[in-house]
Structures are given as structure tokens and as C-alpha cells.
Amino acid sequence: MKFIILSSITGLLFALSVFILKCESGKVLVYPVDGSHWINMKVLLEELHSKGHDITVIRPSSSLYITEHPDMYTSIVIEDGIDNISNFFEEYLNKTMAVQRGEASVLTFLKIQMGFLSMISNAHLLSCNIVSRIIEDKELIKRLQDERYDLVLTDPAMAGGVVLAHYLKLPLVLNVRWITSGEGHFAIAPSPLSYIPVPGTGFSDKMSFLQRVKNSIFSMIILFQDRFMVGPHYKALCKKYFNKDCDIVSLLQEADIWLMRLDFVFEFPRPTMPNVAYIGGFQCKPSQPLSEDLESFVQSSGEHGFIIMSLGTLVNSLPVDTADKIAAVFAKLPQKVIWRHLGPSPSTLGNNTLLVKWMPQNDLLAHSKIKAFVAHGGTNGVQEAIYHGVPVLGIPLFFDQSDNLMRIQAKGAAIILELSQLNGHTFKQTLMKLLTDNSYSTNMQRLSSLHRDQPMKPLETAVFWIEYVMRNKGATHLRTQSYRMPWYSYHSADVLLFLFGIAAVLMFTTGTFIRYVCHRACGKRKMKNE
The missing domain is CATH 3.40.50.2000 (Glycogen Phosphorylase B;)
Structure with missing residues (x-):
């Protein structure tokens, strides 16, 4: 009997909650x-x-x-x-x-x-x-x-x-x-x-x-x-x-x-x-567990950690010769690398580099072993990097990407490498600077702390x-x-013109009056002299 009553009450509460939800939706x-x-x-x-x-x-x-x-x-x-x-x-x-x-x-x-x-x-x-x-x-x-x-x-x-x-x-x-x-x-x-x-x-x-x-x-x-x-x-x-x-x-x-x-x-x-x-x-959120194979690859990086690279949704791969140069640099690093790359596999690909068609970017950026993010500078990726405190090597391609990267570079949390400068030597030099200079990681972690410190x-x-x-x-x-408002009202151009007009009339009137008084005074003096 108690079970039936309890079930009825539960059902009624559920129906009420659905009704309330329906009303508020x-x-x-x-x-x-x-x-x-x-x-x-x-x-x-x-x-x-x-x-x-x-x-x-x-x-x-x-x-x-x-x-x-x-x-x-x-x-x-x-x-x-x-x-x-x-x-x-x-x-x-x-x-x-x-x-x-x-x-x-x-x-x-x-x-x-x-x-x-x-x-x-x-x-x-x-x-x-x-x-x-x-x-x-x-x-x-x-x-x-x-x-x-x-x-x-x-x-x-x-x-x-x-x-x-x-x-x-x-x-x-x-x-x-x-x-x-x-x-x-x-x-x-x-x-x-x-x-x-x-x-x-x-x-x-x-x-x-x-x-x-x-x-x-x-x-x-x-x-x-x-x-x-x-x-x-x-x-x-x-x-x-x-x-x-x-x-x-x-x-x-x-x-x-x-x-x-x-x-x-x-x-x-x-x-x-x-x-x-x-x-x-x-869009940033706490991480979800990685898949077994991806977690195993990340853990195999040991104390050196790992790097991820992604150029966003619009570009699947770089030109073959450029991809080869980047892969050659990655191959010589002690870190492991996860690279979203849908083009032909680079001929210089090292055993430490995993090519993927898709990656759980947010979950990887949140991982304790992440060291750097090589990115094109899209808004989503940059903000995820800030949220998780990961320094960025930015390779802007088009649209707003250069401006996004410039904003975090100005705060000491990223380095920009322009396409015109991208080759094996510059890529290695820039990446090593990001990895060895702790200030980039420190500055990005500070940005992460500031970003999270919000009332909602x-x-x-x-x-x-x-x-x-x-x-x-x-x-x-x-x-x-x-x-x-029309542009002239918004910028108060009509007000300025009106005030200027009043000032001009006052100046003209005053000048005319002074000239009249002076002319009259000179006339009286002349008559006395005669």
C-alpha cells in the first residue's frame, strides 16, 4: 500500500515538474x-x-x-x-x-x-x-x-x-x-x-x-x-x-x-x-578521458610531454614540402606530437608523431602532459588554449587568425610565425623558444586564471x-x-555649426559696433578741430 502511495506521489511530482518545465521553456x-x-x-x-x-x-x-x-x-x-x-x-x-x-x-x-x-x-x-x-x-x-x-x-x-x-x-x-x-x-x-x-x-x-x-x-x-x-x-x-x-x-x-x-x-x-x-x-569545458590508444600514446611521452598541432576545420593540410619540413622538426623532438593532418603522410614523419583526422582538442589541451599548441589562430582554439593555460605557436592562415594570435602574443603567451617565414629552420627555432622559455607558459597560465575568475x-x-x-x-x-541619429547629429556637427554661427554673429556684431563707435568718436573729434 505504501509503495502504491509513494509511486502515485512520485508520478504526480514528475508530472508537475514536466508541466513547470514546459511552462518555463x-x-x-x-x-x-x-x-x-x-x-x-x-x-x-x-x-x-x-x-x-x-x-x-x-x-x-x-x-x-x-x-x-x-x-x-x-x-x-x-x-x-x-x-x-x-x-x-x-x-x-x-x-x-x-x-x-x-x-x-x-x-x-x-x-x-x-x-x-x-x-x-x-x-x-x-x-x-x-x-x-x-x-x-x-x-x-x-x-x-x-x-x-x-x-x-x-x-x-x-x-x-x-x-x-x-x-x-x-x-x-x-x-x-x-x-x-x-x-x-x-x-x-x-x-x-x-x-x-x-x-x-x-x-x-x-x-x-x-x-x-x-x-x-x-x-x-x-x-x-x-x-x-x-x-x-x-x-x-x-x-x-x-x-x-x-x-x-x-x-x-x-x-x-x-x-x-x-x-x-x-x-x-x-x-x-x-x-x-x-x-x-x-565552449571550453573540463576534459573528458582520452581513448585508450590516445592516452597510451600521451603517457609514453614521459617527462617530456607532448605537443598538438591543428590548422582548423577549413584547411586539412599544408603544401607537401612545408608539411615535410614541419614533420622533420617534430621527428627530432623528445616530445610526442599529435597532428591533425588529412593530406599525404609526410616523407620525414618520425615515430614520435601521430597523424590523426580528428582530435579531441579540448581534452588534449587539458591534459597534464601538454607542452605547446601549434595552431592557426582560430577564435575557438585560441580561447581553449587560454582556458587550459597552454602556450601557442601561431601560424595564421587567413581571416581573423593573425589578429587573434597577435592579442595573446602581446600578452607574452604566444609566438607568431608568418607563412612567409615558415621553413624548417624558423619552425624549429620558434618551437624550441616556446618550449624552453617558461615565461610563455607562465603568462598563459596567468591569462587562464584571469579568464576563469568570473562571477558566472x-x-x-x-x-x-x-x-x-x-x-x-x-x-x-x-x-x-x-x-x-544621422551622422551629423551623432557627432554634434550641427551643434558645433550652430554654436560657431552664434559666435560668428556675436563677433561680427561686436566688431561692427566697435567700428561704429570709433567712427562716430573720430567724427566728433574732427568737428571740434574744425
């Missing part, structure tokens, strides 16, 4: 970006799912990493007809290295860069076409409207999700560092070019006069790209579907919350806004603000009105 429409961007977006979705939220993911049919995951989210697949572009990046890398080695002409380099910019422009055009296909599909758009989502969560590096959120009139949360016109802060916060480096310059917040000149030029180049190469694609969407004059930057500025994938252990101090929440390192974990911060937007149907009270 929200409906999230997710519009992600593929590649490494999806890797960190997925971390957010896993946490939201664990909190009981109902998630729908819109993904293109050509996705490399965004797969079906019915136990965590519902998928809406949009046919896009896009081919795999991963080979483009390897070809671009090979050609860029050839130019930097002097094996190709400057004209070839310019053609490569134009091809790269054209590819980026086409990627945004395809993103716009997918959004247009969604909006034009009356059955799909009605389904999305009928679902009554609480918000749209998107990565604005490709801003299709921003446009869709605006069309559906839903609150918008951005999982962001990059937007269509560069780094996200430049669209929402005051960004003086005197001490805030523009992406691509490789500068810190301490710039000389000539560096500030270059910083300003890079800013103009980014504005040119946004205005003439990327912006027009989104401008066409705005013109087609909205009854107001807008562009993608103005739509981004209307986002409720910006979940910024960095923190000020990594970033240089700068002005920010109240609707920006910093979640740098949110970054992932908890991210989920809090997403749920905050759900509870409050947006966060418009955190958005500044400066975005709606």
Missing part, C-alpha cells in the same frame, strides 16, 4: 553558420536543450557540419545547390604561400586576393538567396509564423538570419564576433581608430602615428567592401521585403542582445554597450541573456538610440 529558431561557427553554436544549443527549450535549426542542404540531430532540435533543410568550398581554401593557401615565398608575381597575388573577395561576396549572395527562398515559400513562412517562436538566435557572419528575424518580427540574439562588415563592435559601440585596431592590421592598442594611418586606411577598405561588395546583396533584400529604407548594418543594430565571443582577458580594453554580453571561452561561467551568461530575452519579449531598453 521557450521556442528558439536558430539560423547558424557552418564550419567552426557551428561548433560553438552547437554548444549553446546543447545547453538550451538541457534547460528544456524547444529548438528549430534552419540549415542549407550543403552543410558540412550542421547535421540532423532529432534528439536535440528539429531541422528545416533548405536546398541551396552549393558545392563543397573547402578545396578553395587549400588552393588559396597554397597560392598565397607561393607568392610569399617569391614563387609567384605580385599580379598573381592581386588576382588571388580579388578571387578571395569575390568568393566572400558570392557567399553573402548565396546567403541572401537562401533567405529569399525561405520568404518566398509561403507554406514554410506560414509554418515559421505559426510556431510563435520566442526569438531568433543567429550568427551574423552570414546575416541571413538577421533578415529573417526582422521579417518574422521576432526578438534577435546574436552569437557573434564577426558581422558582414568586420568585427561586431564597430557597428554598435564607439570605436576610436586611435587605439582600437581594425581587423587585418595586426596592431595592438598601442599604435605609432604611421600605424594609426594604416589603421584608418584599413577601416576605409572595410567600409568599401561593405558598401560595394557585400552590402548591396542585403540592400536588395531590404528593398524587396521591407517598407522602409534599411541596410544590413541598421538591421544588426536593432538586435536585442549581442553574445560576444570574447572577453577582456583576450580583447584590448574598449568602449562597449549595455546589450553586449561577453561569453569568450563559453560564460556559458551560463549566454543562456541567462537568451532566457532574459524570452522572458521580456526582447531587450529594447538596452539599445541606444544613437543608431537612429
Whole structure:
């Protein structure tokens, strides 16, 4: 009898807990970006799912990493007809290295860069076409409207999700560092070019006069790209579907919350806004046990420890001759090496080097025997290195990687080796400096300590603000009105002109009055003399 009563009470409590969870859960429409961007977006979705939220993911049919995951989210697949572009990046890398080695002409380099910019422009055009296909599909758009989502969560590096959120009139949360016109802060916060480096310059917040000149030029180049190469694609969407004059930057500025994938252990101090929440390192987590074979390989390194090397998701391997030189250096080290390398096995590969197609990077970086991380400088990898306190030898390839590495190099926790300098001698010299100079490890461990010393974990911060937007149907009270001001009002040019006008009138009036008085006094004196 007691067992039956206890079972009934347990069942009732379970039913109540499900009801309460159902009441507190929200409906999230997710519009992600593929590649490494999806890797960190997925971390957010896993946490939201664990909190009981109902998630729908819109993904293109050509996705490399965004797969079906019915136990965590519902998928809406949009046919896009896009081919795999991963080979483009390897070809671009090979050609860029050839130019930097002097094996190709400057004209070839310019053609490569134009091809790269054209590819980026086409990627945004395809993103716009997918959004247009969604909006034009009356059955799909009605389904999305009928679902009554609480918000749209998107990565604005490709801003299709921003446009869709605006069309559906839903609150918008951005999982962001990059937007269509560069780094996200430049669209929402005051960004003086005197001490805030523009992406691509490789500068810190301490710039000389000539560096500030270059910083300003890079800013103009980014504005040119946004205005003439990327912006027009989104401008066409705005013109087609909205009854107001807008562009993608103005739509981004209307986002409720910006979940910024960095923190000020990594970033240089700068002005920010109240609707920006910093979640740098949110994808980092305590390690899981390694597989038996991998743990055995790591333990065999003894007191020398091991090194890992990975160049991210877009580049599977370096050119054959470069890979051979790196493998030869690794072969002479007392450390063991785990190297993510999908190309041909280097001819100089040593017995101490294990080539893998995939590695549990976070778990390896957390291992007690890790000594160094040879990396391309992607945001995820850099933040994982900071979280676990592992010094970095950085080989930047493209995008934001050089700037990411420069930030930790400026703090004494990394060394950058440019592609143009990469050969057997320089690689060995740089790697040995990282391994033998304890200051790099000490500085990175200090950054790790600072990063972890927060009132809330970054992932908890991210989920809090997403749920905050759900509870409050947006966060418009955190958005500044400066975005709606014309440039002359924002910079008070009209006020300065008005005050200058008043000063000019006063000066003219005073001058005229003084001239009149002097002229009158001179006239009276002349009459007396006569």
C-alpha cells in the first residue's frame, strides 16, 4: 500500500515538474553558420536543450557540419545547390604561400586576393538567396509564423538570419564576433581608430602615428567592401521585403542582445554597450578521458610531454614540402606530437608523431602532459588554449587568425610565425623558444586564471541573456538610440555649426559696433578741430 502511495506521489511530482518545465521553456529558431561557427553554436544549443527549450535549426542542404540531430532540435533543410568550398581554401593557401615565398608575381597575388573577395561576396549572395527562398515559400513562412517562436538566435557572419528575424518580427540574439562588415563592435559601440585596431592590421592598442594611418586606411577598405561588395546583396533584400529604407548594418543594430565571443582577458580594453554580453571561452569545458590508444600514446611521452598541432576545420593540410619540413622538426623532438593532418603522410614523419583526422582538442589541451599548441589562430582554439593555460605557436592562415594570435602574443603567451617565414629552420627555432622559455607558459597560465575568475561561467551568461530575452519579449531598453541619429547629429556637427554661427554673429556684431563707435568718436573729434 505504501509503495502504491509513494509511486502515485512520485508520478504526480514528475508530472508537475514536466508541466513547470514546459511552462518555463521557450521556442528558439536558430539560423547558424557552418564550419567552426557551428561548433560553438552547437554548444549553446546543447545547453538550451538541457534547460528544456524547444529548438528549430534552419540549415542549407550543403552543410558540412550542421547535421540532423532529432534528439536535440528539429531541422528545416533548405536546398541551396552549393558545392563543397573547402578545396578553395587549400588552393588559396597554397597560392598565397607561393607568392610569399617569391614563387609567384605580385599580379598573381592581386588576382588571388580579388578571387578571395569575390568568393566572400558570392557567399553573402548565396546567403541572401537562401533567405529569399525561405520568404518566398509561403507554406514554410506560414509554418515559421505559426510556431510563435520566442526569438531568433543567429550568427551574423552570414546575416541571413538577421533578415529573417526582422521579417518574422521576432526578438534577435546574436552569437557573434564577426558581422558582414568586420568585427561586431564597430557597428554598435564607439570605436576610436586611435587605439582600437581594425581587423587585418595586426596592431595592438598601442599604435605609432604611421600605424594609426594604416589603421584608418584599413577601416576605409572595410567600409568599401561593405558598401560595394557585400552590402548591396542585403540592400536588395531590404528593398524587396521591407517598407522602409534599411541596410544590413541598421538591421544588426536593432538586435536585442549581442553574445560576444570574447572577453577582456583576450580583447584590448574598449568602449562597449549595455546589450553586449561577453561569453569568450563559453565552449571550453573540463576534459573528458582520452581513448585508450590516445592516452597510451600521451603517457609514453614521459617527462617530456607532448605537443598538438591543428590548422582548423577549413584547411586539412599544408603544401607537401612545408608539411615535410614541419614533420622533420617534430621527428627530432623528445616530445610526442599529435597532428591533425588529412593530406599525404609526410616523407620525414618520425615515430614520435601521430597523424590523426580528428582530435579531441579540448581534452588534449587539458591534459597534464601538454607542452605547446601549434595552431592557426582560430577564435575557438585560441580561447581553449587560454582556458587550459597552454602556450601557442601561431601560424595564421587567413581571416581573423593573425589578429587573434597577435592579442595573446602581446600578452607574452604566444609566438607568431608568418607563412612567409615558415621553413624548417624558423619552425624549429620558434618551437624550441616556446618550449624552453617558461615565461610563455607562465603568462598563459596567468591569462587562464584571469579568464576563469568570473562571477558566472560564460556559458551560463549566454543562456541567462537568451532566457532574459524570452522572458521580456526582447531587450529594447538596452539599445541606444544613437543608431537612429544621422551622422551629423551623432557627432554634434550641427551643434558645433550652430554654436560657431552664434559666435560668428556675436563677433561680427561686436566688431561692427566697435567700428561704429570709433567712427562716430573720430567724427566728433574732427568737428571740434574744425
